[in-house]
Amino acid sequence: MATPPSASTFASLLRDEGVTVVEVGDWETRNRNSKGPWGPVHGVMIHHTVTKGTSATVRLCRDGRSDLPGPLCHGVIGKDGVVYLVGYGRANHAGLGDGDVLTAVIAEKSPPTDNEADTDGNRYFYGFECENLGDGADPWPAAQLLAIERVSAAICRHHGWGERSVIGHLEWQPGKIDPRGFTMASMRERIAKRLGIAPSPVTLPKPTTPTVDLSKLIAAAKSNPQAKGTPVTYAGVRTVEAALVDEGLLAKPYNDGHWGTKTTPAYAKWQQRCGYTGDDADGRPGLDSLRRLGTKHAFHVTA
Known part of the structure; x- marks a missing residue:
């Protein structure tokens, strides 16, 4: 069983891993805890947003939609690798997924094929939405992939988890395709390598100006x-x-x-x-x- 750290500790452990963090408004107390529990936490889930434009994406993930109230994740990872914290607690990001996948995550095993939607993922996972159109053509800049690697490793390091505690939405809920444009297997390999070394902040690659x-x-x-x-x-x-x-x-x-x-x-x-x-x-x-x-x-x- 893993208990989430305090919001301030959460932000600090991301920064200690070299992540550039922006704290958005009242993120520390913005959550959906009134609708159900958050925790124990067992893993990290990665998504893509199907949006373009960082400020609009952050606003959407913080506020949600009329049919899906925010926050829609804990952090938004921009194209430039900056991570915007928009909520802390239960968030509407994972939805119902496969309980067998959760069992595999807890056991640090490869996830089986997700073919059921019988388990509340919002309770058990940290969620990060990554700014990307999700069409397979929109690029994933090096800075953004590095940030995904780092936020995942930071959380795993804090809880004593391995890289198999990090999954994509497509591995959790039947019918989902996110994140599209890189494989979770390749990302888990990156996370495993990072967990084998002490964290050392490195300047993120500068994004090119269009x-x-x-x-x-x-x-x-x-x-x-x-x-x-x-x-x-x-x-x-x-x-x-x-x-x-x-x-x-x-x-x-x-x-x-x-x-x-x-x-x-x-x-x-x-x-x-x-x-x-x-x-x-x-x-x-x-x-x-x-x-x-x-x-x-x-x-x-x-x-």
Whole structure:
């Protein structure tokens, strides 16, 4: 039986493992304990979020949705490896899963195939949501994978667990696919190696700053999926859409590289925020409005 440490101890043990931690609001007392117990804890569960944009992801995982109240995990792991603590206690992240998997985790054995949903995972697992679209194409930066390795090792080290105490959501609940884009077997191998050495903080790799080419963006904006011919695809569209999501102007990034019919009015609202009106707020990006968006959301603009 393992009892969770205090919230302050939890944050400290992550930092001692070299994790960059951001404490979000009242995370230490934010939980779902009124709906059921948390503990004893037996393992760590890793998820992907199917979202893009760190601030929007953190907000979602902290607050939840109308059909699934937050917190949705204990920590959010951003693309840059920063870990945002959003709750501590029972969290809506694991749901019902396979009791045979829990038995294997406790025994430090390889998990069997999950074919039942008969056990409350929210009670028994720490949960970390990792910012990723989960489509198999969205990359997992080295800094993010290192952070997953470190938070898992830190918790295992504290409780005296081995790497088999760390599982993916896909190994717990039938039908789940997260995390997608790396294997839990490879992650457990990394965790095992880390547990064999004393923790030593290392500077995380610096994330690259995305660059958006205005001319390519305009070409995509002029050629949307409803226009005649083949629409222009440009990766920078995803960067701009993610920023518009963070601004609350777009429901989600569409991730197809096309400047779609929903992106145009969303960008027009951003132009209006920048003080533009009439034809100057037509939803097609201009240099000034794009640079303002890039300054706020950390991407570089080339004309």
